Amino acid sequence: MREIDNYKWTRVGWDDPNRCQYGNCKNIAVEKSKYCLAHGGNHAARTAEKERMKNYRLAKFKDRATELSEGDNITSLRDEVALLRMLIEERINRCNDTSDLLLISGPLSDLILKVEKVVSSMHRLESKLGLHLDKTRIIQFAQVIIEIIGKYETNPEVLDAVGEDIFKALGNL
Numbered sequence: 001m002r003e004i005d006n007y008k009w010t011r012v013g014w015d016d017p018n019r020c021q022y023g024n025c026k027n028i029a030v031e032k033s034k035y036c037l038a039h040g041g042n043h044a045a046r047t048a049e050k051e052r053m054k055n056y057r058l059a060k061f062k063d064r065a066t067e068l069s070e071g072d073n074i075t076s077l078r079d080e081v082a083l084l085r086m087l088i089e090e091r092i093n094r095c096n097d098t099s100d101l102l103l104i105s106g107p108l109s110d111l112i113l114k115v116e117k118v119v120s121s122m123h124r125l126e127s128k129l130g131l132h133l134d135k136t137r138i139i140q141f142a143q144v145i146i147e148i149i150g151k152y153e154t155n156p157e158v159l160d161a162v163g164e165d166i167f168k169a170l171g172n173l
Contacts, residue, residue, distance in 0.1 A: 009037075081122065084115045142166045 033044030
């Protein structure tokens with residue numbers, strides 16, 4: 001309910017500190033105003049309501065930002081990439097013909113550049129965190145697997161065959 005809706009037309013005495021300051025008016029002034037609704041207090045009430053809504057939205061935004069920052073995927077930008085790609089897809093799906101596509105080419109181009117920027121950031125971040133497997137790391141991993149198999153299999157021919165198969169599989173990646 002809005003501040004104005006909650007306001008009651010209450011008569012007060014001349015000496016009441018909350019009395020409307022307009023002439024001889026004996027109505028109670030609106031909260032955070034010197035005047036009653038009839039004499040301009042409605043502006044203060046609307047301003048107070050706007051301020052409350054602004055504070056509500058800010059609190060809601062802060063809560064959502066906190067919720068998003070506390071997630072398990074803080075370093076992952078995959079969700080942002082997916083969202084941007086969905087936006088691109090939606091923009092394209094709304095086009096009925098090539099004229100529509102030309103009309104949205106500017107915003108569409110901006111979205112595509114943003115996807116590229118986020119993907120590049122994601123790649124740099126994952127590289128810094130060591131989440132990428134380059135060829136050297138994959139070969140090292142294959143050698144570790146062969147050594148583990150070697151603990152349980154003593155036949156050198158079987159070990160050579162397993163090693164060759166693993167390295168062939170890596171060559172096909």
